[in-house]
Amino acid sequence: MAVTSRLRHVIESQQFSRTLLEELFARSDEIKREPHHFIGRLAGQVMAALFYEPSTRTRLSFEAAMLRLGGSTIGTDNAREFSSAAKGETLEDTIRIVSGYADVIVLRHNEEGAAKRAASVSDVPIINAGDGTGQHPTQALLDLYTIRAELGRIDGVRVAMVGDLANGRTVRSLAYLLSKFKDIKVWFVAPPQVAMRDDLKAHLDEHDVPWVETEDLDSVLPEVDVVYQTRIQKERFTDPEAYNAVKGIYRIDKKALSQMRKYAILMHPLPRVDEISPEVDADPRAAYFRQARNGLHIRMALLDRLLA
C-alpha cells in the first residue's frame, strides 16, 4: 500500500488528515490479518519509552508493538523519580540526550504541552503518549479504529462522551479526530465542574460538528451509536471535596445498558474504577477490552509508518 502523507512527530490529533487515518487503519488491518509479514520490519531500531505518569496499556502496547516489529526498547517508568528529572534535569535536556540513543521516543508527561516542547529539541520522532490534560492522540487513533471495526463506519456516527471531560485528554483527542468525518454528532455528558472545555467546542463549531451538552445520561443513551465512558480523574483534583462532589456520578450498569441501542457500543479508554459495572462486561456491546487490544495493532502501524 502506498503511503502518501508526511508524518514526523505525533503530538496532537489535528495533524492527522483523513487520508493518513485511512492509511493507518488499512495498515493496522493488514498487521492484524498477516502479522508474519511484519516480523523484522524494525530490526536494529530502538524505541525509548519515557513515562512521567503511570500507564499500563499505552506503555506495554507500545513496547509489545516495537518488539513484534523486530525492534528493541529502552525506557523508564516513573521518570519523575527514576530519571535525572529527580536531580533537576529539564525535559528538554533529557530529550536531547535520549534522542541520541533511540530512533523514536514515546513520551507520557504530566504537563500539557510537554510533547510539543520535546519535539522542538528532538532529533528523532516524538510520540505523545498523553500530556497532562492536553491530548492522547494514539489513544484516539485506536478509539476511532475501534469505532470503524465495531460499527463498520465512522461517517454518520452519534457519540456520547461521558464523565470527566475537562480533564480527559482521550475525549479531546477523539473529538478532534471525529471532526474530520461527515455527519458526526457529539453529546457531552458531564456535570458543570468537569464539563468539556470551550476551545474544543469552538473547534467543533468551526468544523460544523453539532454538539449537545447535558448532565442527563439517561436521555442520551437511546440516541447514540457509541457511549464513550471515562473515569473521574481523582489525580487531577487539588480539592478532595471537589472530587467527592462528582465521583461516581455516572455508572453504566445493566439498567443503563438496557437503554442503549441494540447495535450501539460501550467504550472506555481504561483504566475504569467504578463507572462501568463488571456485570456488563459479558454483553457484546461492551467493546472496551477489544478497544484496548486494538491499541497494539494501531501502534504497530504507527511505528511502521514512522520508522520503516
Ligand code: CP
Ligand atoms: N488508556 C490509557 O492511556 O491507559 P494507560 O494509562 O494504562 O496507558
